[in-house]
Amino acid sequence: MRRTTSRRTMSALAITALAATTALTGAGTAGAALTATAAGPAHQARQARPVPAAIGHRVGKGQYPSPLSLADCQAQLQSSCYGATQLEQAYNEHPLFGKGITGAGRTIVIVDSFGSPTIQHDLDVYSAQYGIPSAHVKVVQSGTVPPFDPTDGDMLGWAEETTIDVDMAHAMAPGANIVLLETGVSETEGTTGFPEMMNGEDALVKQGVGDVISQSFGATENTFPGFDQGDYSSLLNLRYAFKDAAAHGVSVLAASGDNGSTDAGPDGSTLYPYQVTSWPPSDPLVTGVGATTVQLDAQGNRLSPDTVWDDPSTNSGASGGGKSKVFGRPLFQAGVQNVVGNTRGVPDVSMLGDPLTGVWTYNSFGPDDTGWELWGGTSVATPIFSGVVALADQAAGHRLGNLNYALYALGALQRAGAKGTGLTDVVGGSNTYNGVPGQPVTPGYDLATGWGTVDASKFVPAIAALG
Template sequence: MGSPRTLRRALALLAVGATALAAGTVSTGTTGSVAAGTATAGTAAGTAAGAPGANPAAGVRVRPASAGHVNAAGRTAPLSTSECVSQLGLHCYSPLQYREAYNLNPLYKEGVTGKGRTIVIVDSFGSPTIQHDLEVFDKQWGIPDTQVEIMKWGNVPPFDPTNPDHTGWAGESTLDVEYAHAVAPDAHIILVETGVAETEGTTGLPEMMDAEQALIRSGRADVISQSFGATENTFPGYDKGDFHSLTDLRYAFKEAAAHNVTVLASSGDNGATDAKENGTDLYPYKVNSWPSSDPLVTSIGGTQLTLDDTGKRTAPDKVWHDAYGAGGGGVSGVFDRPWYQTGVANVTGNHRGTPDISMSAAVDGGAWTYESYDPTRVGWHLTGGTSEAAPIFSGVVALADQLAGYRLGQLNWRLYGLNLLPNQWSGITDVTTGDNSWDTVTGYQAAKGYDLASGLGTIDATRFVHALAGR
């Protein structure tokens, strides 16, 4: 049926040749031939709440978009941006450059580091080397270590480094953990590893929602970062106007709203279109994806940063649209326009519009990650996509929660309210250039104010965190 997948673009760079990409190729992952895995229901929670005795999205499969890069070897050390440009023809960035670009350092000097807050990251399979890899990552950049809490949900199989499903999700887990931690170094991180079985006809979405609901109910989640999604059109019944197979999965987000937990989701890496049921081909017209499209979720889109070696901008941010992908965005085919988007109804029409806010996602502007879960490709790799943008923003939310002294919960009404203020007060910076066209589908153009390519824009974190926290 449908094909949920992580919204992650990945490049693994070989340390050979001064002017060529690894193995002479760049894999974006979403069009790879790796077979999709499917998930069984979580054994610890049973059937999803709100859908008794049923799997509402049976057949909608979960697979990581990062799977296409697993055969490339890693570099022994990361390169600077100028070295990446000269040797690889791509921009590459470290977490220290992001800290400079997003003006995070003044917050750290104030003691705002995410202390006392918990970021929950949900990924199938996880990574058996996540703690070691994070420690190597931290040592490289001088970031204080933290102990990642691993929560296994369901029947998580032993990790198999020869299984591309396992390594693909491990890459996603690594990206999510390393960059949430880089932004909020003192926040506690819980990595939820769900058990995805190679059984056609079942799905991992109820399992993921069950895990999130359990953590919310136990009071252990402040912000949840989701780097996965499924095209709305692939859910059973969509073509008949019956959306229950999707809406019956919203119980975790309703629980989050009731407990003031912030939920984020990547907006997608295929611009204004997205994958069909086979997980490979794209729709030839505009579509949107869930959970990004859910009104109870903050949708995180993608921008392309142009930074020097220190992290200072040499050009304004623009909508991510390079040779490898484009930031997801558009209008939902399932959800009506929520009340908080009333002020941008001239853009969204009568439907929910995404994204809400955007962060770095370009592959030509990828983030360095350290990975050792696959013994054939240990080392430093470059990764991009809105799967990068979501964990970066999760760290920002943890900072704001700490400064406020309480969970800020649903952010969208706050974001659209802040957008009415001048930038020097709101910390929201408009993105006015670029578009998210992709494949054969003409997308949306960035423009002054809200648009369906970048949302409200991007952020100056120091101003934004203070404005969001009201302090």
């Protein structure tokens, strides 16, 4: 009886949400049309380079022989710190686990340059620490991946990012398969950076490998060649993997960035002094994931509502978000035109990412990078959400594809006061950072947290019903 009732509830929600989608899409939109909005002072555009979103968001002295307790983190580091069991409790996953919804039979694809030579061992250690079964990490390479050099700072950064991505995805969907897509090029300019990633993703999609792709990297739209002249072809020509993913029903996620309403300039380090947005989270075929501050007790229970990851004093970063200069307002954002205007707004949803309410990971690719580390950033939030998507894929019994239409339909229902969407609004603050005015965090959809965050026990069946 309980199962039958649940199915009826989900069906009713699906019908209502689909009606909301119809209402949204009937309002008229700019679709995927390109806009040529001026981006401020002209600059010499260089080719964009993908950088891992985790850069600069490690907390504390680095490596610890074991994870500190929450109390010790607060006393020693003035931050909170969480493990897998606390994350699962925070996002209310245990009711799903009790029904066998663990991500079993679904596959999360993690994309990182170079990868980590010790990722399987390190995931085994992470899993054992938190009493969850480990998972086999299948490594696939796109192009020629050079041998790992522990003295290469670039490789170390990507290895750290790889560890974060794999640990977080596994923590949230411990039954899901993990495929790590390693590419052999990083920090070089566009034509030899992003294409390696897109080629690898596209190959996996065409082979039928993967249900959700998690990307913890991005590059500012303004840094792509031709941007200042209104020629976006260098960016648009990289979308083939996302188009194929959409055609094959594969969900694609990307971190919205860690610099609030601005992001890195052509040199990769200096931030723009005005509002910008990054790709791939700005792509309408991608679900952009922002970051929140999450206050938990030692068991993972919330002590207060989530807030946007902002940074009024600690200079730790802020949740990325804003309006695309390349993509017009997509169909699914017709109902939030008052917020996004005629452009694609980012992000779509948010999860834990504030480094001061960070997460533990373990790596051993040292010699100076071995042990437990505390991290934050949208590169934490994105793989966390990838695990939730894997749960929803399992609950639906099939891939959910581009999540944005269902997500915005659920958002419209939430805004109308409907129960059971699994979305939890985040209100207050903004993503102002580095002197660049941010986007206000308002009731409903906003350009710093999207539709807010999720209660997985409700969100998973709700979005699965729309699949």
